[in-house]
Amino acid sequence: MPSAADRALLKDAIDIHAHLDPDSFGPSSAQAARALDVIDMAYRAKRAGMTGFVIKQHYDQTAQLAQITSKVVPGVEAYGMLALNRTVGGLNPEAIRHFAEIEGGRARIVSMPTWDSENNISQSTSPNRVFVPVSRNGELLPEAVEVIQAVAAAKIRDSSASLALSTGHLSAAEALLVVREAKKQGITRIVVTHAMGHPIDMSIPQMKEAARLGAYIEFVAGFIIGKRAKFTTQQYFDAVRAIGADHVIVSSDAGQLNRPFPDDAIAFAAGELRAKGITEAELRKMLVENPRKLLGIQ
Numbered sequence: 001m002p003s004a005a006d007r008a009l010l011k012d013a014i015d016i017h018a019h020l021d022p023d024s025f026g027p028s029s030a031q032a033a034r035a036l037d038v039i040d041m042a043y044r045a046k047r048a049g050m051t052g053f054v055i056k057q058h059y060d061q062t063a064q065l066a067q068i069t070s071k072v073v074p075g076v077e078a079y080g081m082l083a084l085n086r087t088v089g090g091l092n093p094e095a096i097r098h099f100a101e102i103e104g105g106r107a108r109i110v111s112m113p114t115w116d117s118e119n120n121i122s123q124s125t126s127p128n129r130v131f132v133p134v135s136r137n138g139e140l141l142p143e144a145v146e147v148i149q150a151v152a153a154a155k156i157r158d159s160s161a162s163l164a165l166s167t168g169h170l171s172a173a174e175a176l177l178v179v180r181e182a183k184k185q186g187i188t189r190i191v192v193t194h195a196m197g198h199p200i201d202m203s204i205p206q207m208k209e210a211a212r213l214g215a216y217i218e219f220v221a222g223f224i225i226g227k228r229a230k231f232t233t234q235q236y237f238d239a240v241r242a243i244g245a246d247h248v249i250v251s252s253d254a255g256q257l258n259r260p261f262p263d264d265a266i267a268f269a270a271g272e273l274r275a276k277g278i279t280e281a282e283l284r285k286m287l288v289e290n291p292r293k294l295l296g297i298q
Contacts, residue, residue, distance in 0.1 A: 002264055006271030007048060009283055010263060014077075014291035015045075015053040016109070016191070017220060017251035018262045022065075023057050033257045038065050041255070041262060042073035048263045051288070052077030054108060054295070058115045059087040061095070067104030079108040079295055083168060084147060085116035090132040091143040093150035096163070105159030108295050110151045111193065112144075112168035112178055120169040123199045135174050140181055148178065152185040161296025164189035167215075172202040179215045189294050190215040194253060196239060197223045197230055204242050211247035216290055220253035221269035225260055236269075237276040245282035249290045 021037040036044075038055055045053055055062040055069070055078060063080030070078045080099070082088065088095040090113065099107045113132040114120060121131045134144045151163050165182050167175035167190075175192055182190050192210050195202040195217045202210070207217050219239070223230045240248055250269060252262035260268065270283050 002267035002271055006267040007263075009270040009274070009280070009287065010267050011049040013048075013050045013266060013287040014295065014297075015050070015252045015262050015266060016249060016291050016294065017056050017218065017253045018053045019057070019253070019255035020055050024059055034255055035257045035259065036255060036261060038069045038078065039072055042069050042076045042078060044261060044263050046073060046076045048267075050076070050263065051292075051297070052079065053262065054079045054081050056081045056083070058083050058085055061088065061099045061102075061107070063099055063102040063104070063107040066106035067102070070104075070106065077297070078106065080106045081109040081111060081166070082107070083111040083114045084132065085113050086130065086132060090116070091134070091141075091147045093147055096147060096150040096154055100154035100156050100163060103157060105156050105161075107156050107163065108161070109164045109166050109191070110147075111166040112170050114169040114193075117169045119171040119174065120199050134170060135177055138173070138177075140177050144178070145181060148181050148185050148187070151182070152187050159296075162187075162189060164191065164294050164296070166190075167192050167200075169193065169199055172200055172206050175200060175202070176206060176210060179210050179213050183213050188214065189296065191249060191294055192217050194218050194220045194223065196235070204239060207239065207243055211243050215247075216249045216294055217243055217247055218249050218251055220251050221265035222253040222259065224269055224272065225265055233269075233272040233276055237273060237278060240273070240278060240282070240286075245278070245285045246290070248286045249294065250283075250286045
């Protein structure tokens with residue numbers, strides 16, 4: 001568990017990657033089921049002094065949940081995400097337009113395919129499952145270019161912000177293709193989803209290239225905690241030093257059953273990074289300032 005000093009680092013923080021109920025994900029796996037719902041998380045965020053969080057679900061858009069959450073728990077800003085998996089039609093521009101038009105202006109991040117990406121499925125226990133193709137022979141498919149154009153063109157209802165684009169669970173090479181095309185289309189808010197983590201596994205040079213192109217590199221707290229740990233804090237520290245805190249966002253990728261709650265996960269990771277030598281000013285960039293810029297919060 002994080003210390004009180006660790007939790008103090010959460011002031012004004014925004015978690016861009018929280019897995020919360022009500023969700024359909026995880027019916028066959030207790031590990032993947034969600035430990036808390038959006039209202040529970042809003043109260044936890046409020047007690048922690050956080051600005052808010054983004055609700056991530058693999059199979060539904062969450063702008064509606066975010067609007068209700070922000071209404072029920074005043075003083076906490078919840079935002080929505082849309083992942084372009086098969087349940088929303090895959091690479092579907094209409095799904096993006098609908099997402100942006102939902103009342104309340106809580107739509108914020110469109111993610112390329114996650115659990116239904118070719119890269120994710122090829123590394124899963126069900127490699128023959130139907131996937132959403134994004135590229136072929138090192139080039140984005142026309143459908144992928146079209147959804148990036150849709151993100152660039154979308155106008156969020158009741159908001160002056162523009163949609164951000166996340167690379168989802170694409171391969172490292174595909175993620176870079178998406179970042180390049182997004183920049184070409186004028187998208188200024190881009191994030192590479194848990195770049196160091198499975199199943200993306202970006203190298204430091206690839207992450208630095210994405211950062212040079214204007215993308216934020218997401219490091220998730222869940223990947224350095226407990227049984228789920230894939231990296232050491234030292235590896236995260238070294239990557240932050242190589243890329244620069246100006247280009248990094250630390251999120252939780254938490255909320256699953258039998259794992260730390262999202263706020264605890266971020267506080268723990270922040271405390272561990274501080275102990276390695278990351279300054280509090282750098283942590284504020286990665287926990288507060290960069291997420292605000294990604295979400296277009298004034």
